[in-house]
Amino acid sequence: MSKPMSVQPALWRDRRFLWLSAAWFCAILGQQTALIALPWLVLQRGGDGLALGLIVTAMELPRAVFIIVGGAVADRYSPRRVFQCSLLCCAALLALLGYAAYRGGLPLAWLYPFAAAMGVVAAFTGPSAAALLPNTVPEEKLQQANSVFMAVNQLTLLTGPMLAGALIALPGVRAGGGLGLAFLLGAACFLSAGLMLSRLRPRAAAQPPSAQSAAGILRAIRRGAAWTWGDATLRALFFYWAVIAFLTAGPIQIGLPLLVKTAMGLDAGHFGTLLSAQGAGSLLGMALLSLLPLKALGRLGWMVFCADALMGALIIGLGLSPAFAASCAMMFLIGLLGGLVQVRLMAWIQARIPAEMRGRVMSFLMFMMAAVTPLSTTLAGVSLASAPVRALFAGAGLLLIGVAVLALCSPRLRAIGAPGGSGPAKLRPNPSLQTGD
DSSP states (O other): OHHHHHHHHHHHTOHHHHHHHHHHHHHHHHHHHHHHHHHHHHHHTTOOHHHHHHHHHHHHHHHHHHHHHHHHHHHHHOHHHHHHHHHHHHHHHHHHHHHHHHHTOOOGGGHHHHHHHHHHHHHHHHHHHHHHHHHHSOGGGHHHHHHHHHHHHHHHHHHHHHHHHHHHTOTTOOTTHHHHHHHHHHHHHHHHHHHHGGGOOOSSOOOOOOGGGGOOHHHHHHHHHHHHHHOHHHHHHHHHHHHHHHHHHHIIIIIHHHIIIIISOOOHHHHHHHHHHHHHHHHHHHHHHHHSOHHHHOOHHHHHHHHHHHHHHHHHHHHHOOOHHHHHHHHHHHHHHHHHHHHHHHHHHHHHSOGGGHHHHHHHHHHHHHHHHHHHHHHHHHHHTTSOHHHHHHHHHHHHHHHHHHHHTOHHHHTTTOTTSSOOOOOOOOGGGOOOO
């Protein structure tokens, strides 16, 4: 009980962590503001559902293609500098879009290259940010730091849409002016985040580059891929996580709004309430994780796979429940389990990866997530054309339970987090891949 109490005050006295937390909040707030304003801009310029889908595709494809390159660049040139440059690029893109939207002369066709440019920048933002946190705080504080960052994500999901919506509907502003102001707000958030990272100094002295530092980006990617594939436990866990994402993305992103509208006969306000319930559960799960001793949560492997099996049962119940209050309670529990699992598992993964490999290895995980999510949502949409929405939840929940049970039957995965078992893989440091910050 004494260890969590001693770690928490030290973390909040760490100026490096405070600057990084503030920059992270501004960056995610800018992202959420842009993601709310962009669909409205597409619709205002005469676009329809197909145009919205093409805009999302134009953004996601470059991100999936370049995200592994982004991880290698972050490892070679320092996560802080890559993250800062990508934030400033986001600020410039949103400022240009905001100015054009405010003036009212922005054709719909111009949004496609803009979306593609944002996707390319996001491919460098994600891996560099994931590699920067473990370079900023000591390993023993990673779990609490991840808990704070994921809580920030949940908070921005509430504040970002509200700020963007208020600006879009601002009275007394010309048509498109509110959208322009929303994009300019996002640009200001990204700019603030980039400037805050200038205050983030290296925790250790920078190592001078060696003669091997001329190795190309492709060689670095191959080395990172070889290390990831060679770690059998991490490889199996990444594939498991991709399967879980595939089974849950479709029901939540596509099935849930249809469940609310068609099966329950409710409106969009109730749909938002369900998502808020999930966010509240996630916040509580992250808070509990920072307060409870690790022994109270059990071994990591058992905790992860048992929680996923319970989420499968809750997804089945969500599809069968006729009562809105019960659905809110189940969404809250899904968020609670997700908050408990994600923070602890992410801290274990980050601690397992050598410092000079973190950007690349995390980019492989992000690539898998970026690849399976569109597949899941597309398959969900196709299946709903011939099957009721409740069947989608039942099938996904049963498959989720089955996958979690199979993982529990694997001694390697079940031993994750056990003392002396599946510990961090060792790798001789390569000076050519070290970063200064």
